[in-house]
Structures are given as C-alpha cells and as structure tokens.
Amino acid sequence: MWAYSLEGRVFDFDGRKLKIEEQLSEVLDMRMGQRHVLAKARNIDNQKPSLLKIRYQLDPKYFDFDDLNDEILEIAEQHYCHEVEATILLSKAGLGPKYLKHQTQDQPEWMPFPDGYVDFIVMKPPPGENLDEIHEELTDRQLASIRTQLAHILETMRQNSYKLIQEHPSYLNYDARTNKLYLIDLEGLAFTDPTSSTSFPVDEESPFVEAFNIWRAPYRKPEEGPSGKQPTKLKSRPPWRA
Incomplete structure (x- = not known):
C-alpha cells in the first residue's frame, strides 16, 4: 500500500522511544523532494500513544533540482517550521492534537536516504475517530455541527x-461523545494574507468548507428578517454570495 512503510520502526527522541504502530498516510512532495507521513505511535516504555507527522528527505538525484538543492533545502525547512507553528496554534486553541515537541534528525541506515534529514512533529492524539471512516454514519445534526x-x-x-x-x-477527527472536531493533518498547508481584499472570512457557505465533500446537501443559511441595519455592500461580499 505504501511506497515505504514505517510500521514497526522505532524512533528515539532524547531517550524516549516511539514505535510506529500504524501508518495513516503517505504523500510524495515533488517540490521539496520529500515524503510526508502521518502515523500512530506508542512509547515502548510507558505505552502512551502519540501522533507523529513525519517529513523525510529523498535522494535529490531523483528530482529535477539542478543547482537549486540548497535553496530547496531552505524552503523545505521553512515549510516544516510553519507546519510546527500552525500545529501549535491549533493545539492552543483546542482545535487540533496537543502539540508535544518537534525535532529534526538524520535518517538512520534503514530509511530511504540515510543521513538525509527527517523532521518530526510529536502530538498527543485527540479523541474520536477519523471522519473519513465515519461521516456516512453521522446524523444530519452532527454533520451540521x-x-x-x-x-x-x-x-x-x-x-x-x-x-x-x-x-x-481524513484530515479530521470527530469525537461524537463530545461533539468535537479536530484538524489532525496539515497536509496542504499554505499561506494567505488575511488583510487582502480577496481574503474573505470562512463560514459554513465557504467553498473551502464545501471542498471537504462530506455534506449531504448544500448549506443554506436561514434568511434573516428585516432589520434597521444597512445591507452589506456587494463589493465586500464573498464571491460565493454575490
């Protein structure tokens, strides 16, 4: 199933040994010459579970980087740092897994590119189940929430x-007991300027929400009754409301 499975492998974080129990995803990033993996792990000593986001370098000779390898390495490090920052943001807001630590190591001999780098983000798994596996079983009220x-x-x-x-x-976990949603995988993370005239607040009608494609019907916000407030100017409305 995977181009390279990490299941059963052990990584050492300053004496704390985490064994990969289940690999959840694998993404080839041609731009950075990397593979990205999300995996469940367990501490060998105390049996506590962890969620690992792993980015590991592949041999640059297989990518058309020409003389840009140093630049690619710098950009890859920046992307990793931003994913760490976004993970911490969601962790503090209670919207993602609890951030524990991040660390960069040299790949061991058994990995695809020994002595290349491997980046880790170590997290505490959130409660609930992966939304990709359960969304068809959920009620309309749960999906609305x-x-x-x-x-x-x-x-x-x-x-x-x-x-x-x-x-x-699959980027989401949902805990039905507490009706709580978590974003667990930041694959596809990118940057935006919230002050830009083309950046609009994200709400239930947003195409970024619709794109998760688990909804049984398009969202329709209830019509508001007449009020004394001035109507929103057309030019300030998101294009999907025009």
Missing part, C-alpha cells in the same frame, strides 16, 4: 495567515 466547527477552524487559520490548499475528510 461539524460544518460549523470546520468553518471556525479554517477561519482561525486564515486570521493567522494560514490556509489549506487541499481538503479531505
């Missing part, structure tokens, strides 16, 4: 200059 919570997560990111350029329900 998920839509509202997802809009809030994406708007929090937008206000802090982040956005997702890829959307998939």
Whole structure:
C-alpha cells in the first residue's frame, strides 16, 4: 500500500522511544523532494500513544533540482517550521492534537536516504475517530455541527495567515461523545494574507468548507428578517454570495 512503510520502526527522541504502530498516510512532495507521513505511535516504555507527522528527505538525484538543492533545502525547512507553528496554534486553541515537541534528525541506515534529514512533529492524539471512516454514519445534526466547527477552524487559520490548499475528510477527527472536531493533518498547508481584499472570512457557505465533500446537501443559511441595519455592500461580499 505504501511506497515505504514505517510500521514497526522505532524512533528515539532524547531517550524516549516511539514505535510506529500504524501508518495513516503517505504523500510524495515533488517540490521539496520529500515524503510526508502521518502515523500512530506508542512509547515502548510507558505505552502512551502519540501522533507523529513525519517529513523525510529523498535522494535529490531523483528530482529535477539542478543547482537549486540548497535553496530547496531552505524552503523545505521553512515549510516544516510553519507546519510546527500552525500545529501549535491549533493545539492552543483546542482545535487540533496537543502539540508535544518537534525535532529534526538524520535518517538512520534503514530509511530511504540515510543521513538525509527527517523532521518530526510529536502530538498527543485527540479523541474520536477519523471522519473519513465515519461521516456516512453521522446524523444530519452532527454533520451540521461539524460544518460549523470546520468553518471556525479554517477561519482561525486564515486570521493567522494560514490556509489549506487541499481538503479531505481524513484530515479530521470527530469525537461524537463530545461533539468535537479536530484538524489532525496539515497536509496542504499554505499561506494567505488575511488583510487582502480577496481574503474573505470562512463560514459554513465557504467553498473551502464545501471542498471537504462530506455534506449531504448544500448549506443554506436561514434568511434573516428585516432589520434597521444597512445591507452589506456587494463589493465586500464573498464571491460565493454575490
């Protein structure tokens, strides 16, 4: 299933050994010459679970980097640092897994590019189940709540200059017991300018929410009754409301 499986492998974080129990995803990043992996892990000593986001370098000779390898390495490091920052942002807001630590190591001999780098973000797994596996079983009310919570997560990111350029329900965990949604994977993280005239607040109607494609019907906000407030100017409305 995977081009390279990390299941069963052990990584050492300053004496704390984490064993990969299940690899959840694998993405080839041709731009950075990397693979990205999300995986469940467990501490060998105390059996505590962890969620790991892993970025590891592949041999540059397989990529058309020409003389740009040093520049690519610098950009890759910046992307990693921004993913760490976004992970911490969501962790503090209670909208993602709890951030524990991040660390860069040299790849061991058994990895695809020994002595290349491997970047880690170590997190505490949030409660609930992966939304990609359960969304068809959820009620309309649960999906409506998920839509509202997802809009809030994406708007929090937008206000802090982040956005997702890829959307998939596997990026989300939903805890039905507490009706709580978590963004667990920042694959497709990119940057945005929240002060730009083309940057609009994310709400339930936003195409960024619709793009997760788990909804049974298009969202329709209830019509508001007449009020004394001035109507929103057309030019300030998001294009999907025009």
